[in-house]
Amino acid sequence: MSSTIPVKAAKNSMKIVEALRELNGAGVSEVAQHVSMPTSTVYDHLQTLTQEEYLIKENNQYYIGARFLQLGDYARSRRKLFTIAQPEIDKLAQKTGGHANLMIEEHNIGVFIYTAQGPEAVRLDTHAGMRVPLHTTALGKAIMAYLPRDEVEEIIDCRGLTKVTENTITGRERLFEEFQAIRERGFATDDEERVEGMRCIAVPITNEAGRAMAAVSISGLKRRMKGDKFTEEIPEQVLQSANAIEVNLTYS
Structure with missing residues (x-):
């Protein structure tokens, strides 16, 4: 596979992170609508990014976590x-x-x-x-x-x-x-x-x-x-x- 072809899952994760920045935090449905992806797909990405400590979840809203600050x-x-x-x-x-x-x-x-x-x-x-x-x-x-x-x-x-x-x-x-x-x-x-x-x-x-x-x-x-x-x-x-x-x- 050519190295110029983006990995779709990684690309979607970054789109979701950018959406959270633009929205200043959001729930699953709002993010899904913003990035035009299925809610189930967005949910999986949000869960994974939260488990890896790149996002935080507060009252069913997801926000960019401080781990990005370190990077x-x-x-x-x-x-x-x-x-x-x-x-x-x-x-x-x-x-x-x-x-x-x-x-x-x-x-x-x-x-x-x-x-x-x-x-x-x-x-x-x-x-x-x-x-x-x-x-x-x-x-x-x-x-x-x-x-x-x-x-x-x-x-x-x-x-x-x-x-x-x-x-x-x-x-x-x-x-x-x-x-x-x-x-x-x-x-x-x-x-x-x-x-x-x-x-x-x-x-x-x-x-x-x-x-x-x-x-x-x-x-x-x-x-x-x-x-x-x-x-x-x-x-x-x-x-x-x-x-x-x-x-x-x-x-x-």
């Missing part, structure tokens, strides 16, 4: 990038007062692997492990701008260019023009492209070949991030943090 923490901490970048992200958040983020690309999508809040940060939906389309964020655009064009085309073909807000860039050529501008100025911007009322400045973390490995950013309210603060002050602070991370990665 997620391992997936993050095994990366040298995370251990080196974490203190720099914390310092950036405190220095700017905003919401600092670290993102990687995995399976053609952006994944937040660390966030830190400064004293003036507003509450956002971003958190470690959150996955978002790359083109909708300054972080994702910073990463794509420093990848080979054929890889970026593959990302777009795989994930599309979904419109999240009125400002999301959804045209392929317009996006490549944006990448050129990012390379020329050294940083990417997000002007209400994923969250209305929010702006973001991001800088790629690149290897010696100039390929993006990740990106670091600061997010804040549009009314606070404007003028020189948006075009010069914060970009310079984010650039300094990205440079520090790159140097530490090179010599650690």
Whole structure:
């Protein structure tokens, strides 16, 4: 059997886990309806995942268990990038007062692997492990701008260019023009492209070949991030943090 053929049972289990996350916990019938599977099949998967301690059951509702936290923490901490970048992200958040983020690309999508809040940060939906389309964020655009064009085309073909807000860039050529501008100025911007009322400045973390490995950013309210603060002050602070991370990665 070809290794490219997915194991259906495993695939169904993961669909059910994702459904529980989206539903914030649910009963058997609700999950079955959500994933369009027979109730008996969903029940068997839920029982097995609970027995293996990946789910918990409370009042006939199933929830994702803390065992996934152990796996997620391992997936993050095994990366040298995370251990080196974490203190720099914390310092950036405190220095700017905003919401600092670290993102990687995995399976053609952006994944937040660390966030830190400064004293003036507003509450956002971003958190470690959150996955978002790359083109909708300054972080994702910073990463794509420093990848080979054929890889970026593959990302777009795989994930599309979904419109999240009125400002999301959804045209392929317009996006490549944006990448050129990012390379020329050294940083990417997000002007209400994923969250209305929010702006973001991001800088790629690149290897010696100039390929993006990740990106670091600061997010804040549009009314606070404007003028020189948006075009010069914060970009310079984010650039300094990205440079520090790159140097530490090179010599650690």
